[in-house]
Amino acid sequence: MEGNIEDARLRAESATTEVENWSNEGTQKIEEATRILQGCDDLKRWNIIPRYSVGKSAKEIAEGIAKLRNEGNSIRIVDPAPPASMVSISHAPTLEFQSRKSMEEGIIKSLKDGNVRMIAICGAGGVGKTTMVRRIEDRVRKEFDEIVTVVVSQQTDKLKIQKQIAEILRLGLSEETLDGRAHKLRTRRMDSKKKLIIFDDVWKRFEPEDIGVPYGGCKIILTSRLKDVCEEMEADKVIEIKVLDKKEAWTLFRDKSGDCVDALYLRPIAEEVAAECKGLPIALATVGKALKNRSIKTWKDALLQLGGSNPTNFPQVLENVFMPLKLSYDFLETESEKSLFLLCCLFPEDDDIQIEDLALLSFGLGVFEGINNIEDGRNRTQHLLERIKSRFLLMTGSEEDEVKMHDVVRDVAIFIGSKENQGFLNVCSMDLSSKDSSRNCYWMSVEISNIANAKLPVGLDFPNLRLLMILNSNYLKFSQGFDVNDICFKGMEELTVLYFSHQNFQSLPPSLEFLEKLKKLHLKYCEVKDISVVGELASLEILSVWRCNAIEELPANVGELKFLRLLELRDCKKLKRIVAYQDWLGWRN
Incomplete structure (x- = not known):
């Protein structure tokens, strides 16, 4: 024997x-x-x-x-021995960061608290949730008789979870039903020893009791990129992990890329590449490993691809960074949420996006099904933004009425909209003359830098375009060399929303009269004086003018816009006259 x-x-x-x-x-x-x-x-x-x-x-x-x-x-x-992927073993040592250490200490302290049954660790995909829980597992190994780690993933297959737990605990499950297996787990093993159960990568709410994990019999840690799921699971503690700071990010990047980055000729480029990862650990680790001991030309090409939101020739980034974040997008529950998320990537990098902007743009584009009232549209926007933020695809901006998109997440959103969704959107700089599939896009954002004598090609043809945003990514200066009158809107007859921000022009272009379907016009921080052509936009429903300090008078023909539902004037300091009373009386009746 x-x-x-x-x-x-x-x-x-x-x-x-x-x-x-x-x-x-x-x-x-x-x-x-x-x-x-x-x-x-x-x-x-x-x-x-x-x-x-x-x-x-x-x-x-x-x-x-x-x-x-x-x-x-x-x-x-x-x-039989449990599968290697399910065995609770000591993990390879990882770098310790001060910003994470305090979180780990707090979680370990909570595991010793008799009043804490479940702890949730949440954050964006690739931010380091699984790495943290592995470090905690190694540190508390002597505190528990058994530690069970189960990867739940998107489908939340309860029978499969039970099977994984049973294999780790070396317990045979002959029962076929969920309840029968749960009873066996509860009575035969789960109550007998001090256990820590780790549910990694949880996407949907489930009851641990249903699979045979009693709350009173063990401690539970779960990780998820969905904060609302953590709350629905009624976790006693919810710990949110954020990206690394600049110093910690460089430490991780250097650890993965090796000491080649210390070479004087490579260090500046390496720092730029690391900066493009914006503190996201999965991006830092993936890019660092991929570029280790590579030539300087490869480093420069990587920097170009990362800056252009299009790593199609950088398979490691596509697979390990973009695809996991895209999965969070795929799990947004409605098309309205997905559209609102993609709308955010049209704003400049690192921009604080005003929620009112998103509400009016969404309403003008008809993003929200069944919403016909602007105030209802604002409420719907706020509600959906909270849901998207709970999935860590957006963050709260500098002010409470703003949201912000992490640069890597923005790159993924641009990739989704331009590559995955058949060229649905296009984010570009000055060059609109390309003859590729972007000509068939529906949403377009054009960033005009403060470049002297910047010109747009005449006679652009975008037959499907519904939204056009003309932006200046340098908010401290107006676009001096760009002349909006260079744009001929004749090839954009389907345009319904037009958005100008931080532009300097004397008057709106007369070719706006070709936009017979335009419903929303937004002028924000623009040095424009003459907007009389607005009166020719017969289908206009929303006119927003924010901080356009050169406007002295709102033309009387605005009162002739029969479908106008919202006239929004904010901080236009030189505005002296809006319109004659009789004109407004006729419009309101």
């Missing part, structure tokens, strides 16, 4: 509890028999009573050994 057990151990299999008990009892019987044999020499032949007592004990021991020998023929000796 001992030989069979040793052979099994060499195959990475473990002795069953049944055989361990059998072996312990057998050892005890042998020790008792040995003691009797050693004491027989001291017995006197004529001392009948002690001899009778010893003989009786020897007979009982012999019968017990015979019984154990018979049981040994049918006993199950070993359990």
Whole structure:
């Protein structure tokens, strides 16, 4: 029997509890028999009573050994070893960052708190949730009899989760039903020892009790990129992980890329590449490993691809960074959420996006099904933004009425909109003359830098374009060299929303009159004086003018816009006259 057990151990299999008990009892019987044999020499032949007592004990021991020998023929000796991916083992050491250390200490302290049953660790995809939980697992290993880690993933297959737990605990599950398996896990193993159960990558709410994990019998840690799921799971503690700061990001990047980045000719480029990762650990690790010991030309090409939101020739980034973040986008529940998310990537990098902008743009584009009232549109926008933020695809901006998109997330959004969604959107700089599939896009954002004599090609043809945003990414300066009158809108007849920000032009272009379907016009921080052409936009429903300090008078023909539902004037300091009372009276009636 001992030989069979040793052979099994060499195959990475473990002795069953049944055989361990059998072996312990057998050892005890042998020790008792040995003691009797050693004491027989001291017995006197004529001392009948002690001899009778010893003989009786020897007979009982012999019968017990015979019984154990018979049981040994049918006993199950070993359990198969659990799959390697499910074995709770010590993990490879990882870098320790001060910003994460305090979180780890807090979680470990909570595990010792009798009032805390479940702890949730949440954050964006690739921010380091699984790495943190592995570090915690290694640190508390001596505090628990057993630690079970299960990857839940998107489908939340409860039967599969039960099977994984049972395999790690070396417990056979012959029951076919969820309840039957849960009962066996609860009564046979889960209540007997001090356990830590880790549910990694949770996407949907589920009840641990349903799969046989009692709240009172163990501690639970879950990780998720969905904050609302953590709250729905009623976690006692919800810990949110953020990206690394600049110093920590460079430490991780250098650790993965090696000391080649210390070379004087490479260091400046390496720092730029690391900066493009914006503190996201998965991006830093992936890019660093991919560029380790590569030529400077490869580094420069990587910088170009990362800056252009199009890593199609950088497969490691596409697979390990973009695809995991795209999965969060795929799990947005409605098309309205997805559209609102993609709308955010049209704004400049690192921009604080005003929620009012998103509300009016969404309303003008008809993003929200069944919403016909602007105030209802604002409420819907706020609600959906909260949902998107709970998935860590957006952050709160500098002010409460603003949101912000992480640069890597923005790159993924641009990739989704331009590559995955058949060129649905296009984010570009000055060059609109390309003849590629972007000509068929529906949403377009054009960033005009403060470049002297910047010109746009005449006669642009975008037959499907619904939204055009003309922006200046340098908010401290107006676009001096760009002349909006260079744009001919004749090839954009389907345009419904037009948005100008931080532009400097004397008047709106007369070619706006070709936009017969334009419903929303937004002028924000623009040095424009003459907007009289607005009166020709017969379908206009929303006119927003924010901080356009050159406007002195709102033209009277605005009162002739029969479909105008919202006239929004904010901080236009030189505005002296809006419109004659009789004109407005006729419009309002």
